[in-house]
Amino acid sequence: MPLDLIVTYGWYLSIIPVAILLWASVVVVGGNEIALIERRWFGKKMPQGRVVALGNEVGIQARTLGPGLHFLIPFIYKATKSFFTEILDNEIGMIESVDGQSIPAGRIFASVAADHNSFQDGEAFIRNGGQKGPQIEVLAPGKYRINPYLFKITKGTVTEIKDFEIGMVESVDGEAIPEGKIFAQAVSGHSSFQNGDAFIKNGGQKGPQIEIIPPGSYRINPYLFKVTKSSATQIKEGEIGLVESSDGAAIPAGRIFAQVVGGHNSFQDGEAFILNGGQKGPQIEILPPGMYRIHPNLFKITSAKAVVIGKGEVGTVTAQDGAPIQMGRLLAQSVAGHSNYENGDAFLKNGGQKGPQIDVLLPGTYRINLNLFVVQVAPAVVIEANKVGLVTALDGVPLPEREYVACPITGHNDYQDGSAFLTRQGQRGPQLDVLRPGTYYINPSMFSVAQDDVAVIERGQVGVIVSNVGEDPTDEMKHRIGSSQVDALAEEGKERYVVPKGFRGIQEEVAGPGRYYLNRRAFMAYIIDTTNITIDWDDQEGTRFDQLMVISKDGFPIQVSVKVVIRVRPDQAPYMVAKVGSIDNLIQHVIHPMIDSSFRNQASTASAMNFLQSRSEEQLKAENRARTDLERYHVECVSVLICQIRLPEDLMQTQTKRIIAEQQQEMYKMEQRSQAERTEMEKMRATADQQPTLVASEIAVQVAAQKKTEMITLAEGAAEAKALEGTGEGKRLTAIGDGEASKIAAIGEATAQAYNKQQQAIGEEAIKQIKIVELIASAIEAGHIKIVPDVLVTGGGHAADGLMGMLTKLLPDVDLSALTKSALPLSLGSAADRTKP
Template identity: 25%
Template sequence: MAESKTYGIKKGLVVSLGALLASILAIGGIAFFLTFRVTVPAGYIGILNAKTGKSLSAGQILAKPGEKGIREDFLSPGRYYFNPWSYAIEIHQEINIPGEKIGVQESLVGDPLPAGEILAEPGQKGIQREILGPGTYRINPYATKIHLYDNVVIPAGKLGVQTSQVGKPLPAGKLLADEGEKGVLRQILTPGTYRINPFQIKVDIYDAINIPAGSVGVQVAKTGKIPDKDSVLVEPGERGVQKNLLPAGMHYVNPYEYDVIVVSIQAQKLDMDANPNTNITTKEGQMLETEAVDFPSKDGFQIVTDVTVEWSIDPDRVAEVVATIGIEDKIIDKVIRPNARSISRTEGSKYAAKDFIVGTGREEFQKTFFDKMRTFSQDRGILIHRALIRKITVPSEISEPIKQSVIAVEENLRNQQRIETAKSAAQLAQEEAFAEQNKRRVEGETQKIEQQLKAEAEAAQLNIKAKQRLEAAKINLESAEIEAQAILKTGTAEADVIKLKRTAEAEGLAASVSAFGDAKAFAMYQFASKLAPNIQVVFAPAGEGTLWNSLDDFFKIGETGAALKQMQQQSPQNQE
């Protein structure tokens, strides 16, 4: 019994110890699982930091296997078991680069860059040449630092000029860099989106060249071979004004390679007059000269003209004009304005003052002005479409008498028109025309005498300016004679009209008598037509005979005067 009891105690002890050991092992397993397990979630990486091993060399940042420190390799998402006394695990988020960005890599480890270098190659420390596009990357943050930059966006109507910040220096005298050279690159970027390392290429945005309709672009090359000979225009590849033009439209031109001058080839207008808005002034507003053209006439009077010139550049000589003269303002200052002044003064001084008012002088001056403006300007590559003398101002002592003369001529023309109208209408009386003719003849002669006396008096009084005033008096005299002649012609026409009217009335009366057959029948008609409206119908004995029998007796008397006398004696008034 005692042995059996002892065996039972030993057996229970063994079982208890077994259970305890099992529990210890279970607890240890759980503790090991919890202590040594490392989970790297999706979207992250695990950085190993070795707590034991060989110390790093001076300047070394990342540890290799067997060395103490941050390991170069890292853990991707997953489950791992590490001795926590040997390693510490750091969880870092993966690098995410959005679509509108780029990632510039800066290597924190590697060999130092050679002197003067900016970008690092693989294995070198510094900004890497290669960039990262949009996406997700697992990168050890202790090995490489990522800098986010915007994509280079060139909007519509713009261009990008690239400046390489790395490469070989440019040779002396060279302005634009080719591939592998440092400086402004010849190649430009047109509108679009670009992923460019900002430490390698700097991009500056410029406006594209927009040439509107009716214009062209003249290119001035800033680079290229210097021409061997002194020429206005150069060939492609040479420095200077190019022969080839850019047509209307959008053009992407490197501004460091070409200057583009937009030039209109449409017609333009220059007004040269006394308008204050067109006067030539300084920057301070002080007037230098009026735009109006003035010059002395052949007889010494000062003439002022307002001029309008319409011009354009010869489309086949645009580059030449820009190279030799310049653009619009220079063309006006060097060609249009000086030619207009010179021609006006040279040709205008060949005419007397009155020639610009009467006669063909003004038309001749206008034609000569246009022809010479066109010839002189065409030699410089400028086309003259119109050159108009819009207004000519002559001194009043000349213009006023001539003006009155012109008015008299116009009045004469109106009188002639009245004469023609009167002849066709035949409505004026001849006797009235004779009287009016005498009256106007007297007035005309009186005006003629007055003008002669006035001309003689003015000529005697104004001896100093005798030549000018004598010319004016003669013009007034000519005007008076023209008006007198017009009066005479008008009076004769009015008399003819009255004669025609009386003749027409007589002929009409004769035609009426002829239409009734004889004078008796016509008189009976006239008598009846005058009597009829006053007759009232009354039925009464009339005695022998009738009214018409009495009229028959009336016409038997013979002469018209006797018949009228008989009718007066038989009228009711005479009976009373």
């Protein structure tokens, strides 16, 4: 083989190992990879206790190779590829180192080493004193070239606190909490527990933390801090939050509630509460409606209804804490600045006292600490129409001896301001001032109110007022008044005197008609009628007194019904009250005994019949005596009337029989005279009843005679007429005429003579009646007249007048007067002829 060929082959053979060595020395790391290096030969031995090699030490190296082309000596180094550590957005990386220095005794987490570039420089971690074990630092979201052999990575989620939530933190490492404390003190710089190293370095304490985490997302090491979520404290409308602290300074002895400290932002800054001296236990401050981020383990929040005082109600308050009430007082003194007990701190600082309070709550809504103040709701005092409120104070200055009613004071606003009442030295007991109709917000623990009717004085009445308050009458006044009042003696007591206004006793000035809001404890009103008052003694139902029973002189019991009318003049009413007290007493104890005695005395001096018969005299005597007796009582007697006197039945029967016998005798005499007159009257009545028959008979006789005469006269006239017929035919007509004239004359003369005779025989009235009878006969015959009339009415006058009246109605078209006159001869119408015999 040629030499050059051998050289060529030798060259190639020498290149192949070099190429193989070079190929083995190249390490290509991808873009998302890292390479772990292990030194196998030719290096130092790692120190005792080390796990990861540094520099030229044999073993797995702390350093890693990043993405790119790297050259390593084969057989000395071995590269193992691994991927990047990736922490997502909602994750954190928790790290535990498998090598490093030992964690100091009592510590759980390793101290933070510098310049290790988020654990990506393992050698810097080891060289700078990185400690073996769980690390305080965490990895934020991102990609990291971390040696997985040196650091064990555990992924966790980001701590998220939502709205209306809070995060409570408990540290598992740090300094010990001081003895007596429950919560660790707050430290700065830890950025809401996201910087555990700052927390430890700044003295963070192991255990429950006083700080809380507000809503948000936090990268908190869950191995170092245990986070518990809780709802935020919400106080609704119409509610309050009562707070009790579980940590803080001790409440001073004798106090129940913790003092108020500032700067805690409604208990949301627990550290400020503790640092500013907040005390453990129930707090005075309350939470109004709203949303609060309060540590629930530090502060216990209890929701309670706000105090609502409705319309027509009043709230009474009892404080559970404060200074003691002064000896002898029932209610605590009023203090300013507590804003209707809503500011409990101001109440205590201003000297508020423990126990029932004198101030009350008016209608409204109040945010009051119900642990500090107990509120009771009571109805307001309502005085109705026509009523008056009588007030009794349960607290105040003692009432002076001998006084019935407390001295009035002003400025208490109708007892609604109890503090002003006490400040102005209001006296305990019944009060003089009264409450008129209306609504009053009065503390029932301070004042009791009773309702009474108003004093109503009607028209015709006056009110006599008896005052239990005022000055006592002087001796001079008593002497003067005593001399002006009948029987008003000093020993009867000062209330028996009629005194001027402002003095104790019966007031001389009366009250006229109207409504008066009188305090009956201080003033008694006697209503006196000034109009006439009637008092009856009878047996009627509803009368006050029964009939008077008296005995007459002759021993007969007599029942007397009496009516007495009295009157009290307005100016005399006070003196009447001073005498007897009231109208009822006057009637019952004065007038009734007086009238009874008066009539007994009068009846005993007269017999029963004389007492009855002298009624007017007895009435006058009783009236005069009553008037005289009542004048002593300042009462006017208007009249005394005897209404009825009842004697015994036996006595009345005897008297009645005697009077009846006398009356019967008189009656018999009168009846005898009456019968005699009646006999004469009946006789005349019988004659009058037969008069028409007698007249008719006489008329019939006269008519018959008259007809006879008429016939004779007619016959003679006929004879003379025939005698004249013989006169010549030539004179026939004349003769006939003369004859007819003579005939008519004869007939007329005969008729006249007949009527004259009839008139002389029966009279003109009888002739009229005959003519009427003839006319009636003709009318009946013609059917113009009903024989039986429907109604017959008779009256005075002659019978002919009655017949003429009837015929006038029956024959309205006939002139009866003319007809009767024409039937009579002209001589009948002459007054001279009518007067002839």
